[in-house]
Amino acid sequence: MTPAAPHRPGSPASPPAVLDRDATAAALDPRRLLEAVATALVAVAAATVSAPPRIAASGPHGLLGTMPAYVPGLGLAAKLVSVFDDPARPGRTAHRGVVALFDETDGRPLALVDAEPLTALRTAAAATAALLALARPDTARIAVIGTGAQADAQLTLLSTVLDAPEGSPAARRRPWPAAAAPSVTVAGRDPDRTRALAERHGVAASASIEAAVREADAVLCCTAAIEPVLTRAWLRPGAHVSSVGGSGGLEVDAATVRDATLFTEWEGAVTSPPPAGAHELQGLAPSRATLLGAVLAGTHPGRHDPHELTLFKSTGHAALDVAAARVIHDAHPRRPDPAA
Template sequence: MIIINEKEVAELLTMEACITVMEAVLADLPDGGAVQSLRQVVPLADRNLLGLMPGYLRREGVAGAKLISVFPHNHDLGLPSHQGMVALFDAASGTPLAIVNGQAITAIRTAAVSAAATKLLAREDAAALAVLGTGEQARCHVEAMLQVRRISRIAVWGRTPAKAAALAAEMGSRWSVAAAAAPTAMDAVRGADIICTATAAVEPVLQGAWVKPGAHINAVGACRAHERELDTALVAGSRLYVDRRESAVHEAGDYLIPLSEGAITAGHITGELGELLTGRIQGRTDNSEITLFKGLGLAVEDLAAAFYIYKQAALLHKGTEIKF
């Protein structure tokens, strides 16, 4: 068995490669080629939690699980909000194959799934990007959006102005694109073609009244039934896609709260990203429609990323082998 650390994950799993891997595993979901259980969560003190996410990839012949801690206030301590590991097993023999750093996988694959959704749903001419949030996910989402659309302008907003300014400067320099911090979330999303929300918010930070017709939104922050980043009007006025219905109807406050208010019905979910990838459902219907992808993160995404990393590590002699 090999151990693959955070630095090695970042070296072995490029954003470009991860987008392709995510598209493949999500396309396997509708027909049962990728199998998973609903995530199990143990609530901890102060809104923190510990999660277990098991799954099985039939075509690849591997199974495993991600064990992850989510501590939303870790950013205030200079620590990542998501930390953990992915354990990978041979599905034929049950032999442990690898333990892979889960923090790096989570950051890259979450943004890669948003990129897959953006490829399918955003207008072809989308060029203005707004990012709400200043953490690792915000940074990765900038990279991911640049992979799938010709972004010419980036606006960043966060609850700490200095962090927003620092992220905007970093992204502008790294990607040679005009990037600036916005004083408010409303200012950030004004005129935006693509909006990515990657915050630790439990109440809406994005309102439908601020979003222009034709925009596409990737919402990946709130992941519990009582938490949301988007207001009811925005969700009700959007064409909604999810990574997995089962997850959304149990965990997505952005969907469940408007549903409980009677603003939408259970049929408001157009479908899963995998169904969109395989042509089972329709995507954007016109250039004025607002499309919304609500991503909660799936075990099969983590396993597919870990298996890709495992294969690359074997080819390039990376990782630390141990007797287990």
């Protein structure tokens, strides 16, 4: 990552960049984001990240949460996010907020960016990193379950990896050769939304979630589910599952969790109660889960054999927000220092 321009003590500081939703999304280069998120995950596993427990203030209609973190080499940032019921989508919630990035050497605010596209893309980057680290090298088909913003972000990250030129960092992370890249299928509960999302990304649309899962070697669940969207019986031998949804309930069933080798972003996915921890992992022994960053760092083997079922359960982590904010800041043109 490009370091921030030095600031001379006593000189007027450049104002922080303020990016709206569109500008934030435009600055999130998927390939750079994937590398930055991998760096953050490795730092979490190495215990070099400073990230206090999430806190939230609750009101009668929703809550406001805050998640600060420091990641060596990436910076210091904090997310403020509100979670309220969404009247336009009964049963679902809207997540809105900002992420502030600060200079880690003198505390200057560097950027204030929209949290919604940042969160969707950094979450997709984590799920993609897990896919690349844990899926079998002979993976032939990937199923993306969901039709909302998170599924849209996931398809963007997948295309970044599948289309990455040989020799690039993203290509070097692929477990399969470029000539044998897997196909991608989208599945969801709403056929019209499923078709529209598939057409937007140039991938196939499945007739049902069950059909997509049964045919896939890797499944990426990106839903707002409160009950499982897949069952163990649908999964093929040696399948990989990345589950990033289910903040309000279960996204994968108990049998899948029981049979899978588990991977998470942080220990709190198991040890913390929801929503910080995962609904599916409550009551498990912490030793059941391996940190994904340890696999990325090469200190844990990840998948042991081709018949093993692997599950990455994401709950998010503030270190990933730092990584994404750093990518945005480095991509956004800086305003000149008035003292220069």
